Amino acid sequence: MAEFPKARDFFESSRAAVGDHELRRKLENASARHLDHFAEVKAEFPAYDDERDAAHRIKTDAIAHLDELLIELTSKLEARGCKVFFAQDAADARDYIVELAKRRGAKTVVKGKSMTTEEIELNGALERAGIDAVETDLGEYIVQLRGERPSHIITPAIHLSKEDIGQLFTDKFGIEYTAEPEKLTAEARSRLRAIFLNADFGVTGVNFAIAETGTLVIVENEGNGRLSSTMPETFVAVMGIEKVIARLEDLSHFLEILARTATGQKLTTYTSFITGPRREGELDGPGEMHVVILDNGRSSMIADPVLREALNCIRCGACLNVCPIYRRIGGHAYRSVYPGPIGSIISPNLFGSAAGYLPFASTLCGACKDICPVKIDIPRILLHLRWKESTGEHPIRWPRAIERARRGARRFAKMARHPRTVRALGNFAAMVLKPFAHNGYLRRMPGPFGNWTKYRDFPRPRPHKRSAPAPERPPS
Amino acid sequence: MAEIHKIIASLKDALGVGARSNSQAEAASAPVPVAQSAHRAALASTFARELEAVGGKFLGILTPAEVTNRIVTLAGEIGAKTVALGQGVESDMEEIGEALERADFRIVRTIPVADTERAAMRERVANADMGIAEADFAIASTGTLAVVSTGDRPSSLTLLPPASLVIVQIDRVMANLAAVLAELGAGGVAANRLTLITGPSRTADIEKRIVLGVHGPKSIHVIVVWPRDD
Ligand code: SF4
16 A cells, blocks of 8 residues: 655645746646636536536435445446456555466556556556556656656646656657647657557556446547557456446436536547457457456445545546645645545545545635535535544644644633633733734734744734724735 | 455445435436437537537538548548448448549458457558548537447547548437437447547647547548438
């Protein structure tokens, strides 16, 4: 399992990211474009909200019947000649795929875009076994060349400018520098096409798995998913247990909203429906197909009725684009495979308490909830996780200063149950602090309270009896 | 295997915690309004508009004879030398193939292959300048083509060559995605690989700028076929 950094590292990386003006510009640029596209598409599709309701309902139902649906899916897949492997955790999934690749003598594994394979850290495991893992989604290809992780679940290279990418291609391939997206794309196309034609082993993620028919549905724009699932002789699809839906007729409700929210398209360029390996006489498709179904903490999320809702997520990435935190710090600062609002919910649950600080990395403004195509109440779940942390269920190692402040807050909470003490203390504070206030505001507070006034002023406490509204904020 | 039982058992436990929703029955999707055949031309024109909106090229509603001529002209326009084509759904692709040959284009015909010939056949399709296929359905609301691949109509035809030409019968243009999935049915979807194609291959991975032709075709041309005796 991934070693997750401590809360202190998150503070450091987010502080560094906030100071990176170039990064801010790129993120704001991308988010703004995204929101424009989204607004256009939404105006054109009046049924959008109905479809969201339908998708929410269908997914909630599917999760409530997940055990039955997985059994149905498995039997349908097996009937069509697929091998199904249930992986309890990331290591199980990784070992299965690496072992299989070794047995098939694979030298190169081509990968379609998949967050789940990022989650299980497949690439590193393949490389350690001496097998090349090549990301074929353009954005993933770019971040892989840079030795980075994707910084967004839909647009992995969102943190890079075209100049960055041009320089990268010059450095890696020795080609003449260009920052034209068309030329860079053409370069990647020809390099990857050659790899595709020779690859013997392909891995992709799955967007939806239809239990009724045993069909895997893969949604994408470039053709990397199509190629990764049709060209190699051995094909492995990796999916979380929550990807299953009951019936074919459920699917259109999701497809009608997924691309609209994710990229502002009505439908993505390619939607592939794969039911089993290639049949007799067919030119395309793998001779052998495996489906790895991954739990990795998901069933424990189901056990919590509030958290369960997070499994409705269809990974559209929209909550990242609207999140005021994400838009300022970008994906890498979260230091988790899944960044942004939804990442802050699932990461601590998939990767353990080491990522437990993430639910606190939110302003709870609710923009994510408003845009989520499956209407997940993200702020509510974040609050729930914070509450769980406070009960000691998901303990976090906070930096010392914060730990001290939290202890203070707990003491305050205890004290606040006695109104008379609070009033007395308030009056005392009002008296002591009065000489330090400017225009009714405190610029700097002592001790652990200093963190509060570092970035904003604190209204001067007033004696209880004359409780007046805080004055207009002074120009600072 | 052991793992599935473990995971299913833990799921059963987990699901026992919250009350199971019982709305499975009412969750059935609302019926999809399917346009009547009287609206075929209207659907075809919506399809054309949406196709163009995603960067596809609409070549018109043509009779079979016109289709053949138009394809020969198109192959010339894009400077193709080799054209790959498979069996049609309803159209006679052989007629198109012969016309192309008469016009001196090299033709790669995809036929069911033995495992030993697969690599060679695939190479030939990949090297063709244009692939021709007939779609099973088209979706008006999104400009999408639904293509089922079989032994003699492989998925490669719409994936490997840099230009793609797809024909579709006018009465197979449906209002929306749900209508096409309903038309295909669970059996139809599961029988073979199905691909929905909405415009040329594209990416927005570099500064959200749209670039066409990443891994799949850079251009996609579509003709809607109007049957002779109509
Ligand atoms: S939580 Fe909602 S908005 Fe965020 S990625 Fe998942 S589906 Fe999209």
